Amino acid sequence: MDAVIEGFRLVAEPDVLIAIFLSAIYGLVVGSLPGLSATMATALLVPVTFWLSPIAAIATIITASAMAIFSGDIPGALLRIPGTPASAAYTDEAYAMTRKGQAELALGAGLWFSAIGGIVGTLSLMLLAPALAEIALSFSTYEYFWLAFLGLMCATLVARSSPIKAIASMLLGLLISCIGMENPAGTPRFTFGIPDLLGGIEPIPALVGVFAVSEVMRAMATAEPPKLPDRKFGSILANQWMLTKKYQWPMWRGNFVGIIIGVLPGAGADMAAWVSYAMSKRFSKEPEKFGTGHPEGLVEAGASNNASLASGWVPSLLFGIPGDTITAIAIGVLYMKGLNPGPTLFTERASSMYALYIIFILANIIMIPLGIVMIRLASRVLRAPRSSVMPLILLLCAVGSFATGSNVFSVMLVGVFGCLGYAMEKNGYPVAALVLGIVMGSMVETNFITSLIKSDGDVLPFFERPVSSILAGLTFAALLWPLGAWAWARFPGRRRRTAAAAE
Amino acid sequence: MQLSDRITGGMLVALGAASAWSGSLLPAVPGQDVGPAAFPMIIGFGLMGCGALIAIGIGRSFEVDDLDEPAPKTGPLSGLRVLIPPALLLFYALAADTLGFLPTAAIMVLLGAKALGAKWPLAISMAIIGPVLVHLAFYKLLRVPLPPGLLPAPW
Amino acid sequence: MTKTTRRTLLGAGAALTAAPALAQARWPVRPVQMLCPWAAGGGTDAVVRIIATLLEKEVGQPFNVVNRTGGSGVVGHAALAQAAPDGYTVGIITAEICMLHWAGLTEVTYRNFTPLGLMNNDPPGIQVNNTSPYRDVRQLADAIKASRPGQMKASGTGQGGIWHLALAGWLQAMGLPAGHVRWVPSNGAAPAMQDLAAGGLDFTTNSVVEGRAMIDAGRARSLAVMATERLGVFPTIPTLKEAMGIDYATGAWRGIAGPLNFPAEARTAMNAGLDRVFKSREYNEFMNARGFGLSYADADGFGRYMAAADVSLGDAMKSAGLARS
Known part of the structure; x- marks a missing residue:
């Protein structure tokens, strides 16, 4: 108990509180700019942390990353430009709600359930860290392969399109992820002699291109849509309690899935959001409403997203293995400040650990008021004329993609992906599935190839280990679903119902 | 398409x-x-x-058809208008190093705004204010090196 | 809101510039990009980030670390060699640069860089899962000798990477062909240690520090270190010579370099800045805290060091059959 009180004392220091507040604002602003990721927001803080006390340094990283992940939802919901690959899963849903005049409900749900997810994730970190660490350590490349494959199958569940076209889009994403030398053999593939392609294609320029640029392209071809009804922005949180009660189950499922996926190094928030959104649709009582501006998926995916962020710290704190790029940066800061990761951190430095938990919870609590201010400010974009917003978005796309690689080639890449995204949307190919393929590509291939190397080309070990056999079973169930659904839809009586539901 | x-x-x-x-x-x-x-x-x-x-x-x-697809713009060459955004990005990639960030971005915003049917006063004021704000945010806050070119930023 | 943040950061920036800057030199007038050919979270990334942070203090401009990963380090090294030699792109280069070209994976060699300073050297260790039956390195060596070729699996880095070569060198020193243990390419040491703990591998040959958190957590054990003497931070781990009488030592070194034709002014300033960074209390504390080996050479010394390493690593690779050119 003394350690808890000491933890509170450590957090209550003025420099820690100031650090939390300022890095919260910083994270919100950076996260909301299209094309800038939460990773970048965190990386830019590292030099600043050098002059801070250990607790304040960790506080800035935790707070800024949590804020940036939430505020990545803002441009997604308002302009259909996801801020992070994580929010790409439910961008279309949130944007559809904005089109229905429910922007504040969509963003409020993002905010409220992100905060809940973050707090539940922190509680899991506090209470279950050793048990969760066991899960992470039972994952070898075989399990990761199935997990990644399962993640890919989510494309078919998310899309409001033909599952075949969704799979084709996803495969196209995987093919794009083959470009370059980022493969286990280190052999250049599909580079066409262009040196800039050796490094492969980053998800951020692709994400910005297929969503943001293609949106600007569509604006060029269509007349200005009728203005949204000039509704007063009421209380953002008013309806969230109702949603919490209505979608309690999806919320808890989202938290749970987020925690499990979060503790697996390399999977992280991106995959958690996809899997949760897909599960939400799969188990919903009204799946036909998904994609038309229905908050249920947002509830589950939003909670999952931030829960995974907190539980992602488990392998980092216990074994020094980064869960994602953000925790990789955080591990460096931990070492720099003498808080070496390892089980001893939980016993010998218990007060620092409690301070860390308190910061997590504090960050998720102040996210609510600061997020409300941010949503109100950002919503003004909806009232501005399209001809002033769209050119600025295009400029941000150019600068943002330049920022990730400091390379003009990525600016051109954004343009290419804009054309690709535009053509795909016109022909009914979901672009979100393409992004999923690009994000997951290297994880699928690395774990597939290294597993084959380890098993001397034998496929049996893919099914032999206990966890991998369960994951393999789940994967085949997901794989067979589109076939089953297709047969179902071909059934004469059913077909009429599907058509009716589509309207 | x-x-x-x-x-x-x-x-x-x-x-x-x-x-x-x-x-x-x-x-x-x-x-x-x-x-x-x-x-x-x-x-x-x-x-x-x-x-x-x-x-x-x-x-x-x-497949579900998008029900609230806004009416397409009509007129000559309307199909080619969609290529304006990628063309502007290409222009940025090619010109930014020589012209510098501020002039390139200003031209980009001006052309983009006009193509979307903005009136001249709005388009020009956007072309002046927008690049300056973006430059401040990226160069100062995020420390992304942006090309100075012909017209380096005064800060 | 934005304003407050910007001011705060500017304040922090002003504090940085207030630190001893080079009064006479004009370089650098803007932020410097620092390339890292390895993924965020690995050992090289940690070293480059601390160097970048301290250089920022010494030189007065931000050093922004950019991870350009992939292709067993080829991509990042090539990116640095091909960068504009304007003094605003530097990077960390690692022992792999004296190996990749021997394997025919790249045209880039150490001669394509302007050396600026050697900052660190880490010898490889031999790590097993904590539940592994091998109590010491002699037992593991006996098991390897008794195994079918390719039956045992080891990892630690990408195909043909430094720890792959360390394995090959060790196997050869035992009189076995280099391919006797199958190498499983991984994207750095962290995934390899994770897979070791998950029971997917027999052992890893990455450096001891890269597996340190797993060892501290009681999930892995380090049986030996391939160095001439024991490590200061891990005094209980025997050297190969002590444990099984094999005199084999190698290491992963890291240094800072720029592209060829690096401006002389920037080179002088970087050389002086790195010298002060290496001597700084913060660098020594950080490197010791993380267990990284401290080795230093100035710009010219680093050049000679790399020339020698290129020959010895090349010889090792040729005899191991890993070289193609």
């Missing part, structure tokens, strides 16, 4: 065949049984399968 499923499916089959074929040409890695060829070949065959299914119209019944 709206093509029939037959054409897009056929394109996917061709793409899949190309990737499987060029994947199979990749050299093996000494000391390893599984090399860089395996993954592109699997994807290639997958794409060929999906393309064929799409071309014969399987799965069409799942």
Whole structure:
């Protein structure tokens, strides 16, 4: 108990509180700019942390990353430009709600359930860290392969399109992820002699291109849509309690899935959001409403997203293995400040650990008021004329993609992906599935190839280990679903119902 | 840009065949049984399968038409207007180093705003204020080096 | 809101510039990009980030670390060699640069860089899962000798990477062909240690520090270190010579370099800045805290060091059959 009180004392220091507040604002602003990721927001803080006390340094990283992940939802919901690959899963849903005049409900749900997810994730970190660490350590490349494959199958569940076209889009994403030398053999593939392609294609320029640029392209071809009804922005949180009660189950499922996926190094928030959104649709009582501006998926995916962020710290704190790029940066800061990761951190430095938990919870609590201010400010974009917003978005796309690689080639890449995204949307190919393929590509291939190397080309070990056999079973169930659904839809009586539901 | 499923499916089959074929040409890695060829070949065959299914119209019944698609703009060359944003990005990539960030961005915003039907006063004020704000945010707050070119920022 | 943040950061920036800056030199007038050919979270990334942070203090401009990963380090090294030699792109280069070209994976060699300073050297260790039956390195060596070729699996880095070569060198020193233990390419040491703990591998040959958190957590054990003497931070781990009488030592070194034709002014300033960074209390504390080995050479010394390493690593690779050119 003394350690808890000491933890509170450590957090209550003025420099820690100031650090939390300022890095919260910083994270919100950076996260909301299209094309800038939460990773970048965190990386830019590292030099600043050098002059801070250990607790304040960790506080800035935790707070800024949590804020940036939430505020990545803002441009997604308002302009259909996801801020992070994580929010790409439910961008279309949130944007559809904005089109229905429910922007504040969509963003409020993002905010409220992100905060809940973050707090539940922190509680899991506090209470279950050793048990969760066991899960992470039972994952070898075989399990990761199935997990990644399962993640890919989510494309078919998310899309409001033909599952075949969704799979084709996803495969196209995987093919794009083959470009370059980022493969286990280190052999250049599909580079066409262009040196800039050796490094492969980053998800951020692709994400910005297929969503943001293609949106600007569509604006060029269509007349200005009728203005949204000039509704007063009421209380953002008013309806969230109702949603919490209505979608309690999806919320808890989202938290749970987020925690499990979060503790697996390399999977992280991106995959958690996809899997949760897909599960939400799969188990919903009204799946036909998904994609038309229905908050249920947002509830589950939003909670999952931030829960995974907190539980992602488990392998980092216990074994020094980064869960994602953000925790990789955080591990460096931990070492720099003498808080070496390892089980001893939980016993010998218990007060620092409690301070860390308190910061997590504090960050998720102040996210609510600061997020409300941010949503109100950002919503003004909806009232501005399209001809002033769209050119600025295009400029941000150019600068943002330049920022990730400091390379003009990525600016051109954004343009290419804009054309690709535009053509795909016109022909009914979901672009979100393409992004999923690009994000997951290297994880699928690395774990597939290294597993084959380890098993001397034998496929049996893919099914032999206990966890991998369960994951393999789940994967085949997901794989067979589109076939089953297709047969179902071909059934004469059913077909009429599907058509009716589509309207 | 709206093509029939037959054409897009056929394109996917061709793409899949190309990737499987060029994947199979990749050299093996000494000391390893599984090399860089395996993954592109699997994807290639997958794409060929999906393309064929799409071309014969399987799965069409799942597709939902976007009901609230805004009315398309009419007029000459309206189809080519969609290419303005990628063209502006290309212009940025080619001109930013020589012209510098501020002039390039200003031209980009001005042309973009005019293409979307903004009035001159709005377009010009956007072209002046927008790049300055973006430059401040990226150069000062995020420390992204932006090309100075002909007109370096005064800060 | 934005304003407050910007001011705060500017305040922090002003504090940085207030630190001893080079009064006479004009370089650098803007932020410097620092390339890292390895993924965020690995050992090289940690070293480059601390160097970048301290250089920022010494030189007065931000050093922004950019991870350009992939292709067993080829991509990042090539990116640095091909960068504009304007003094605003530098990077960390690692022992792999004296190996990749021997394997025919790249045209880039150490001669394509302007050396600026050697900052660190880490010898490889031999790590097993904590539940592994091998109590010491002699037992593991006996098991390897008794195994079928390719039956045992080891990892630690990408195909043909430094720890792959360390394995090959060790096997050769035992009189076995280099391919007797199958190498499983991984994207750095962290995934390899994770897979070791998950039971997917027999052992890893990455450096001891890269597996330190797993060892501290009681999930892995380090059986030996391939160095001439024991490590200061891990005094209980025997050297190969002590444990099984094999005199084999190698290491992963890291240094800072720029592209060829690096401006002389920037080179002088970087050389002086790195010298002060290496001597700084913060660098020594950080490196010791993380268990990284401290080795230093100035710009010219680093050049000679790399020339020698290129020959010895090349010889090792040729005899191990890993070289193609």
